[in-house]
Amino acid sequence: MAFESLSDKLQNVFKKLRGKGVLTEKDLKEALREVKMALLEADVNFKVVKDFIARIQERAVGQEVLSSLTPGQQVIKIVHEEMIALMGSEEDSRIRYSDKPPTVIMLVGLQGAGKTTMAAKLAGMLKKQGKKPMLVACDVYRPAAVKQLQIVGEQVGVPVFEMGTDVSPVDIAKAGIKQAAKMECGLVILDTAGRLHIDEELMQELTDIREQTSPSEILLVVDAMTGQDAVNVSKSFDELLNITGVVLTKLDGDTRGGAALSIRAVTGKPIKFAGVGEKLADVEAFHPDRMASRVLG
Ligand code: GDP
Numbered sequence: 001m002a003f004e005s006l007s008d009k010l011q012n013v014f015k016k017l018r019g020k021g022v023l024t025e026k027d028l029k030e031a032l033r034e035v036k037m038a039l040l041e042a043d044v045n046f047k048v049v050k051d052f053i054a055r056i057q058e059r060a061v062g063q064e065v066l067s068s069l070t071p072g073q074q075v076i077k078i079v080h081e082e083m084i085a086l087m088g089s090e091e092d093s094r095i096r097y098s099d100k101p102p103t104v105i106m107l108v109g110l111q112g113a114g115k116t117t118m119a120a121k122l123a124g125m126l127k128k129q130g131k132k133p134m135l136v137a138c139d140v141y142r143p144a145a146v147k148q149l150q151i152v153g154e155q156v157g158v159p160v161f162e163m164g165t166d167v168s169p170v171d172i173a174k175a176g177i178k179q180a181a182k183m184e185c186g187l188v189i190l191d192t193a194g195r196l197h198i199d200e201e202l203m204q205e206l207t208d209i210r211e212q213t214s215p216s217e218i219l220l221v222v223d224a225m226t227g228q229d230a231v232n233v234s235k236s237f238d239e240l241l242n243i244t245g246v247v248l249t250k251l252d253g254d255t256r257g258g259a260a261l262s263i264r265a266v267t268g269k270p271i272k273f274a275g276v277g278e279k280l281a282d283v284e285a286f287h288p289d290r291m292a293s294r295v296l297g
Contacts (some may be wrong), residue, residue: 223250
């Protein structure tokens, strides 16, 4: 399961806290120091950890938690609440639909993050929810990318619009949206090109697509296993594109949790979905409360 090492460490701290009938300020400090270490070892952003610990400290001392009957339990509750807050609210994770269909969701991200797989996963999931999605292949740099989208699109039973690799991505996106309207598909998912690194040309292309298609959502796909790199990529993409949310992939292989716990606090943008395996059904809406429970046990 994801985050096992972080969970183990936090549960050890909690066990000690629960065992204490009386909790001194020194005990609290020591416990929070251990929580802090565990989060840093899990590759959570340093500033995020610092603020998180400060908030817990302030609440625990300020609310006379220490003199309560179950001080350890109270502190654990505060940690839990603050961890949920760190990852955002339930509402954040919903997709914004346009008043004028089709709703356009633009998926962006670096190569290998799992973007194309996620395009099909989202299409399949939203189809199950009664939507009529269409996938649009806007990655014209790799002929294999168009083919890959066609294959995964077929696997989830969603139409894939493509114009090969000789047409500009902006024109493909616009034509795809027109076609979706014609076919009464209420939802268009644009699979855009990825690169190994963020470069100006790519960002210009993505900005052009955004300007020409007015997407309701610009979702950045990042690989959870890359930890703080994922956080830095999120920050850069957000500064350049003003994304509306993040999709975390490969959460199934992430034993640390640094990306999941940092992205929202660093970018201010919510994590909306998570990829939890290689199969196309391995996708879920991201629920901060469930994630916090998974981490905290
Ligand atoms: P893209 O270059 O961003 O379009 O990435 P792909 O969609 O081609 O995915 C890259 C690799 O990551 C593929 O081998 C996928 O099977 C794998 N992958 C994608 N999402 C997940 C996930 O949630 N969990 C796991 N374990 N692997 C994933």
